[in-house]
Amino acid sequence: MAAIRTRIAARGLGPGDRLPSIRALAAGMAVSPSTVVEAYDRLVAEGVIRARRGSGFHVATAEPAPFRLAAAEAARDRAVDPFWVSRQSLDTEAAASKPGCGWLPADWMPVDALRRALRGLARGSDALLTDYGGTHGSPALRRLLAGRFAEEGLAVGPDQILLTGSGTQAIDLVCRFLLRPGDTVLVDDPGYFNFRALLEAHRVDVVGLPYGPAGPDPAAFEAIVAAARPRLYITNSALHNPTGATIAPATAHRLLNLAAAHGVTIVEDDIFADFEPDPSPRYAALDGLERVVRIGSFSKTLSASVRCGYVAARGDWIEGLVDLQVATAFGGPSPVATDLVAAVLAGGGYRKHLDEVRRRLSGARRATAQRLGRLGLVPVLMPRGGFYLWCRLPDGLDSAAIARLALAEGHVLAPGNVFSVSNSAAAFLRFNVTQCADPQLDDALARAMREAARSGGGA
Amino acid sequence: MAAIRTRIAARGLGPGDRLPSIRALAAGMAVSPSTVVEAYDRLVAEGVIRARRGSGFHVATAEPAPFRLAAAEAARDRAVDPFWVSRQSLDTEAAASKPGCGWLPADWMPVDALRRALRGLARGSDALLTDYGGTHGSPALRRLLAGRFAEEGLAVGPDQILLTGSGTQAIDLVCRFLLRPGDTVLVDDPGYFNFRALLEAHRVDVVGLPYGPAGPDPAAFEAIVAAARPRLYITNSALHNPTGATIAPATAHRLLNLAAAHGVTIVEDDIFADFEPDPSPRYAALDGLERVVRIGSFSKTLSASVRCGYVAARGDWIEGLVDLQVATAFGGPSPVATDLVAAVLAGGGYRKHLDEVRRRLSGARRATAQRLGRLGLVPVLMPRGGFYLWCRLPDGLDSAAIARLALAEGHVLAPGNVFSVSNSAAAFLRFNVTQCADPQLDDALARAMREAARSGGGA
Numbered sequence: 001m002a003a004i005r006t007r008i009a010a011r012g013l014g015p016g017d018r019l020p021s022i023r024a025l026a027a028g029m030a031v032s033p034s035t036v037v038e039a040y041d042r043l044v045a046e047g048v049i050r051a052r053r054g055s056g057f058h059v060a061t062a063e064p065a066p067f068r069l070a071a072a073e074a075a076r077d078r079a080v081d082p083f084w085v086s087r088q089s090l091d092t093e094a095a096a097s098k099p100g101c102g103w104l105p106a107d108w109m110p111v112d113a114l115r116r117a118l119r120g121l122a123r124g125s126d127a128l129l130t131d132y133g134g135t136h137g138s139p140a141l142r143r144l145l146a147g148r149f150a151e152e153g154l155a156v157g158p159d160q161i162l163l164t165g166s167g168t169q170a171i172d173l174v175c176r177f178l179l180r181p182g183d184t185v186l187v188d189d190p191g192y193f194n195f196r197a198l199l200e201a202h203r204v205d206v207v208g209l210p211y212g213p214a215g216p217d218p219a220a221f222e223a224i225v226a227a228a229r230p231r232l233y234i235t236n237s238a239l240h241n242p243t244g245a246t247i248a249p250a251t252a253h254r255l256l257n258l259a260a261a262h263g264v265t266i267v268e269d270d271i272f273a274d275f276e277p278d279p280s281p282r283y284a285a286l287d288g289l290e291r292v293v294r295i296g297s298f299s300k301t302l303s304a305s306v307r308c309g310y311v312a313a314r315g316d317w318i319e320g321l322v323d324l325q326v327a328t329a330f331g332g333p334s335p336v337a338t339d340l341v342a343a344v345l346a347g348g349g350y351r352k353h354l355d356e357v358r359r360r361l362s363g364a365r366r367a368t369a370q371r372l373g374r375l376g377l378v379p380v381l382m383p384r385g386g387f388y389l390w391c392r393l394p395d396g397l398d399s400a401a402i403a404r405l406a407l408a409e410g411h412v413l414a415p416g417n418v419f420s421v422s423n424s425a426a427a428f429l430r431f432n433v434t435q436c437a438d439p440q441l442d443d444a445l446a447r448a449m450r451e452a453a454r455s456g457g458g459a
Numbered sequence: 460m461a462a463i464r465t466r467i468a469a470r471g472l473g474p475g476d477r478l479p480s481i482r483a484l485a486a487g488m489a490v491s492p493s494t495v496v497e498a499y500d501r502l503v504a505e506g507v508i509r510a511r512r513g514s515g516f517h518v519a520t521a522e523p524a525p526f527r528l529a530a531a532e533a534a535r536d537r538a539v540d541p542f543w544v545s546r547q548s549l550d551t552e553a554a555a556s557k558p559g560c561g562w563l564p565a566d567w568m569p570v571d572a573l574r575r576a577l578r579g580l581a582r583g584s585d586a587l588l589t590d591y592g593g594t595h596g597s598p599a600l601r602r603l604l605a606g607r608f609a610e611e612g613l614a615v616g617p618d619q620i621l622l623t624g625s626g627t628q629a630i631d632l633v634c635r636f637l638l639r640p641g642d643t644v645l646v647d648d649p650g651y652f653n654f655r656a657l658l659e660a661h662r663v664d665v666v667g668l669p670y671g672p673a674g675p676d677p678a679a680f681e682a683i684v685a686a687a688r689p690r691l692y693i694t695n696s697a698l699h700n701p702t703g704a705t706i707a708p709a710t711a712h713r714l715l716n717l718a719a720a721h722g723v724t725i726v727e728d729d730i731f732a733d734f735e736p737d738p739s740p741r742y743a744a745l746d747g748l749e750r751v752v753r754i755g756s757f758s759k760t761l762s763a764s765v766r767c768g769y770v771a772a773r774g775d776w777i778e779g780l781v782d783l784q785v786a787t788a789f790g791g792p793s794p795v796a797t798d799l800v801a802a803v804l805a806g807g808g809y810r811k812h813l814d815e816v817r818r819r820l821s822g823a824r825r826a827t828a829q830r831l832g833r834l835g836l837v838p839v840l841m842p843r844g845g846f847y848l849w850c851r852l853p854d855g856l857d858s859a860a861i862a863r864l865a866l867a868e869g870h871v872l873a874p875g876n877v878f879s880v881s882n883s884a885a886a887f888l889r890f891n892v893t894q895c896a897d898p899q900l901d902d903a904l905a906r907a908m909r910e911a912a913r914s915g916g917g918a
Contacts, residue, residue, distance in 0.1 A: 014688060016721035058720060066636045068779045069786060086785050090594045106585035114588045115581045122577035126565035129573045132763040135549045165624045165766075168789040176660060177525045181640055197786035201635060229473060261517060262475035304591040307624075307793040320527045326545050327528060327656035330627040334766040334796060 001039045003029065008048070008059055019049060019057040069200050081418065082193035088412045097438035099431050100403070100414030102241070103304055104387065108360070108434055110344060110353040114303055117343035121336065133335035135322045137163025137310075141342040145310060149294075153285045160289065160315050162322060163333045167271050167297030167309035168194065171234065174267055174293050174311060175202045176324050179231060186230040186264070188216065190390070190419035190428070192241040195234050208421030209233070211240065213381040215247035218254045225262045232265050238280045239272035242419050242430035243390040244383025252281040259291055266292045274301045274354055275361065275386040289314055298341050301354060308337045361387055361433065368433040375445055377429065389431045397452050399429045405448035411441060460498045462488065467507065467518055478508060478516040528659050540877065541652035547871045556897035558890045559862070559873030561700070562763055563846065567819070567893055569803060569812040573762055576802035580795065592794035594781045596622025596769075600801040604769060613744045613753070619774050621781060622792045626730050626756030626768035627653065630693065633726055633752050633770060634661045635783050638690055645689040645723070647675065649849070649878035649887070651700040654693050667880030668692070670699065672840040674706035677713040684721045691724050697739050698731035701878050701889035702849040703842025711740040718750055725751045733760045733813055734820065734844040748773055757800050760813060765799045767792050820846055820892065827892040834904055836888065848890045856911050858888045864907035870900060 003025075007013045019025070022040065026033040040057050043049045050060050069083070089101035121129075136142065142158035149156050164170040179185065181203035187195050189208030199206050207228045210220050216235070224230075233255075237247050247255075259266050268283045273296065279285075284294040289312060297309035311321060325332065332338075344350055362385075369379050369389055377391040393399060399415035406413050416428030462484075466472045478484070481499065485492040499516050502508045509519045528542070548560035580588075595601065601617035608615050623629040638644065640662035646654050648667030658665050666687045669679050675694070683689075692714075696706050706714075718725055727742045732755065738744075743753040748771060756768035770780060784791065791797075803809055821844075828838050828848060836850040852858060858874035865872050873891075875884030 014685075016685065052720065066776065066779055067639065067783075068636075069782050083782055083785065086789070087594055087781075090591055090785070090790050093593070103591065104589075106589045109585070109589035111585045111588055118577055118581035118588075122574045122581070126568070126570045129570055129577075129764055130563075130565045130568035130762045132549055132562065132758070134552070135546055165628075165793075166788055166790075168787065169624075172787045177527075180526065181662075194786065194789060197782075201783055201786045203640075226473075226475070261511065299591070303589045303795075304790070305588055305794040307790075307796075317525065320525055322546075323528050323542055323656075324526075324660055326542065326549070327653065327660045328627065328631045329625055330545070330653060331549050331625075331763070331766075334624075334793065335764040336762075336796070336799070337766075337793060340795070 001043055004039070004043060005048070013059050015059050017059045018055065019059065021056060069197060082197050085193060085412070085414050085418050086197075088407070092412055094410070095412050096410035096444075097435060097441050098412040099435045099441065100412045100429075101432055101435055103300060103432075104357070104434050105437075108357060109301075109303060110350065113344045113347055113349050113353065114306070114340065116347070117340045120343055121339055124339065128335055128339060131335065132331040133333075133338070135326055135332050136161070136318070137308075137332040138335060138338035138342055141308075141338045141345070142310075144342055144345050145312070149284075149312065152279050152282060154282070154288070154294070154312075156289060156312050157315075160312055160318060162311045162313070162318050162325070163338055164309040164311060164325065165329060165333045166307045167269065167295055167299065168198065169329075170295045170297070170309040170311045171195075171267060171269065172198060172201075173321050173324055173328075174295070174313070175199070175204075175232075176328070177317065177321055178265060179204050183232075184228050184230040186221075186224065186228070186233040187421060188235050188240065189421045190242055190416065190425050191234075191421075192236065192269070193418040196421065199234075206421055211243065211245070213243065213245055215240070215245050215251050216255065218251055218258065221255055222258050225258060225264055229262070230264055232267055233259065234267040234269065236269050236272060237283055238270060238276055239383060239386035239388075241272070242388055242414070242428075243380060244386055244388045245381060246280040246384060249281040252283055252286055256283055256287055256291070264291075267295060268292055269295045271295070271297055271300055272386050275358060277358060277385055280384075284312065293317075298345075301357065302341060302344055302350075306337045306340045308333050308341045358385065361385065364433040365389065368431060368436050371436070371442060372431060375442065375449065377431075377445075380428075387432050387434045389433060391429050391431055393427050393429065394449070394453075395427075397449060398426050400426065401452040401455070402429070402445070402448045405451050406444055409440075409444045409447070411438075411444050460502055463498070463502060464507070472518050474518050476518045477514065478518065480515060528656060541656050544871070544873050544877050545653060545656075547866070551871055553869070554871050555869035555903075556894060556900050557871040558894045558900065559871045559888075560891055560894055562759060562891075563816075563893050564896075567816060568760075568762060569809065572803045572806055572808050572812065573765070573799065575806070576799045579802055580798055583798065587794055587798060590794065591790040592792075592797070594785055594791050595620070595777070596767075596791040597794060597797035597801055600767075600797045600804070601769075603801055603804050604771070608753075608771065611738050611741060611744055613741070613747070613771075615748060615771050616774075619748065619771055619777055621770045621772070621777050621784070622797055623768040623770060623784065624788060624792045625766045626728065626754055626758065627657065628788075629754045629756070629768040629770045630654075630726060630728065631657060631660075632780050632783055632787075633754070633772075634658070634663075634691070635787070636776065636780055637724060638663050642691075643687050643689040645680075645683065645687070645692040646880060647694050647699065648880045649701055649875065649884050650693075650880075651695065651728070652877040655880065658693075665880055670702065670704070672702065672704055674699070674704050674710050675714065677710055677717065680714055681717050684717060684723055688721070689723055691726055692718065693726040693728065695728050695731060696742055697729060697735055698842060698845035698847075700731065701847055701873070701887075702839060703845055703847045704840060705739040705843060708740040711742055711745055715742055715746055715750070723750075726754060727751055728754045730754070730756055730759055731845050734817060734846070736817060736844055739843075743771065752776075757804075760816065761800060761803055761809075765796045767796045767800045817844065820844065823892040824848065827890060827895050830895070830901060831890060834901065834908065836890075836904075839887075846891050846893045848892060850888050850890055852886050852888065853908070853912075854886075856908060857885050859885065860911040860914070861888070861904070861907045864910050865903055868899075868903045868906070870897070870903050
């Protein structure tokens with residue numbers, strides 16, 4: 001037994017390899033065949049080797065475990081797991097309410113324009129309805145996007161824009177292009193939780209940058225960048241998720257210079273841009289896509305069911321990104337999807353729809369802040385746009401405990417630590433002001449907070 | 460200069476770090492400040508350091524090169540590059556014909572059923588048109604798929620099926636789940652070229668398995684698996700791309716046993732399944748998804764514009780795949796896309812459409828084989844279904860040279876070596892019998908073959 005074990009350990013025998021025949025091993029080791037039979041039988045019992053009918057004994061195949069995302073697999077508290085919030089939000093159909101989710105309800109979306117676009121598409125060309133489409137995605141939609149960027153002061157040609165299956169897939173492509181396993185990436189702390197899950201899938205180290213009501217701290221950025229040498233910094237510069245903060249022009253300028261000095265590329269996820277009352281400073285507009293990659297999608301303002309995202313980047317990077325998208329998704333995004341998005345964007349009603357959404361959001365932020373205030377939940381800041389309120393709990397309460405208790409009553413919340421690389425946001429909850437319509441929510445929250453307080457904060 | 464270089468090399472000074480001031484370095488090294496100024500100036504000229512206004516000299520940031528796929532970047536002959544065929548096929552709108560591409564023309568697709576499905580979708584619920592949808596993808600479509608699998612003898616529940624953005628994205632997810640950088644993966648040689656590009660993006664080693672008219676050679680499989688210890692074997696078992704071959708039941712059984720013995724998982728890309736006149740042996744049906752992952756999509760028979768693929772796998776693997784899809788794409792595939800696919804599949808006309816396509820394909824294969832035969836291009840086998848003919852060129856002719864010459868006349872061909880890991884298929888071309896309608900094609904091919912012969916085969 002020891003002889004076989006040693007040969008397996010030294011990789012002289014690999015998984016699936018045939019062991020010496022009983023006769024040969026007995027002769028070689030000067031023992032009786034029955035000794036070898038007994039040793040083999042015991043090794044079979046231990047699972048080290050296997051008997052195969054008609055072909056003797058073989059080393060058992062110890063298959064490597066699949067790559068399960070640690071965040072998803074952790075046996076620890078699922079309520080502070082980024083996946084918990086994603087999957088509860090996406091899969092909990094029967095929830096009473098989902099104040100923790102990251103999108104608008106259907107009745108806030110431009111449904112009539114989508115129906116019109118679908119009817120128009122039903123009259124589209126045969127090729128549009130059946131072909132793969134070009135690798136960069138719909139030229140019409142890329143021209144529309146370039147026009148919108150120009151209004152913000154970002155001059156890019158349609159050939160610097162690549163359409164993708166979603167905003168997340170756009171970031172995933174950029175990570176494939178710019179990262180290697182073992183690299184370090186900087187994210188905001190607190191920051192969007194799915195960035196952490198995405199980065200884990202790329203096998204890179206994630207470092208958090210303290211992010212306050214005024215945005216990131218340039219001094220902290222400089223210190224962390226010098227020490228950790230990240231390759232990328234992934235952030236939302238406008239209407240930051242979860243805080244709703246907007247960076248100051250001076251901060252954007254300084255971070256950009258520091259990024260240039262230290263060779264950091266900034267991935268600016270601009271998914272909430274259309275909710276701004278007027279454009280705030282953008283890394284991409286300041287930098288002109290030299291060291292900034294701009295990401296976006298239409299899931300928040302147009303449709304998350306018609307999936308489409310984009311990357312705007314240096315022209316010489318776009319070709320590498322196209323190659324990676326062909327390799328990993330074949331072709332560009334769905335032409336059906338990009339045609340629908342282009343039809344809605346080009347229709348006159350989309351800007352009016354956005355104006356209306358911004359007006360409604362402004363009222364909903366105020367009203368929800370008042371409601372939450374009565375429960376002792378205080379927004380850290382009043383965002384200038386968007387649908388998030390990042391609220392501090394009364395002292396000593398743990399948001400994960402409250403989220404667990406609220407879920408038992410059918411309310412999906414977003415507890416602070418899912419947003420925090422350093423796990424320093426247990427005292428916060430992120431609320432989506434468009435998903436708080438359920439009148440039962442206030443009572444459910446109050447009960448959960450009382451219950452958490454009773455059990456010592458729940459921490 | 461040497462002192463600064465040494466400190467950079469030893470990583471005492473990293474990219475972006477500030478160099479000692481001129482005064483301090485001069486004092487420390489007991490040289491005059493002007494000596495340091497000259498040294499710094501020369502290092503600036505060499506690009507080793509940079510002067511920054513108001514903050515002295517800094518180590519230049521030598522940024523790591525982005526990850527460009529070698530196959531895509533190679534300065535070598537683009538006509539034997541897997542990307543060349545993909546991108547020419549997808550992007551060359553103005554081509555006279557694309558006999559090298561891998562899909563049916565629009566007039567072979569169920570366009571009327573798609574238009575009906577789009578009109579139906581325009582009357583769908585607000586939530587269907589705007590929400591992300593669940594993480595596993597449309598339950599209705601998964602039930603339909605489970606029903607179709609059952610007809611083939613593969614019993615799986617809808618919870619063992621995950622919908623994805625495309626068939627390629629399904630394989631990409633499986634690779635993320637099962638592979639680690641540096642692993643080895645087995646592919647058919649010849650085999651589908653995009654598998655190689657996809658696997659390169661996963662930073663794994665690719666080993667080719669000789670694939671003949673009767674399918675893979677079990678003895679070669681055993682020898683290669685024992686030597687190279689691949690983690691996965693990715694293949695089309697039905698109507699193999701590019702050869703059109705079908706494996707024999709005994710081969711499927713033997714490979715499955717060898718895969719089990721050596722811990723190899725088989726990824727069965729069943730994208731051409733619906734073109735078969737009757738089902739051929741399937742790894743998934745024999746094995747029951749114990750060590751087989753089944754992949755598919757609707758791009759070949761329904762629409763490549765409405766993108767949707769799927770994975771059928773062990774139930775405990777599906778959850779890990781869902782986590783990876785949420786992390787890298789957020790949510791499942793587009794509900795708009797999955798609803799369209801389900802509507803067409805559930806409509807009574809789809810089976811009739813497939814019957815008609817199979818009948819037309821059968822005629823097109825015969826007619827194209829005759830046309831090509833007159834040019835001296837002989838199919839290695841006559842496939843029992845599908846649209847590919849894998850043709851051998853007359854002796855001494857190089858398919859890459861012919862593809863280059865044909866492209867100059869607007870015809871996109873698929874030269875053999877893009878399918879061959881071992882570059883042993885220069886004497887072959889893959890033809891798509893549905894994309895050979897252009898009457899100019901025969902003359903263009905004849906000219907390219909004569910020209911290639913004149914220049915010594917073109918090799």
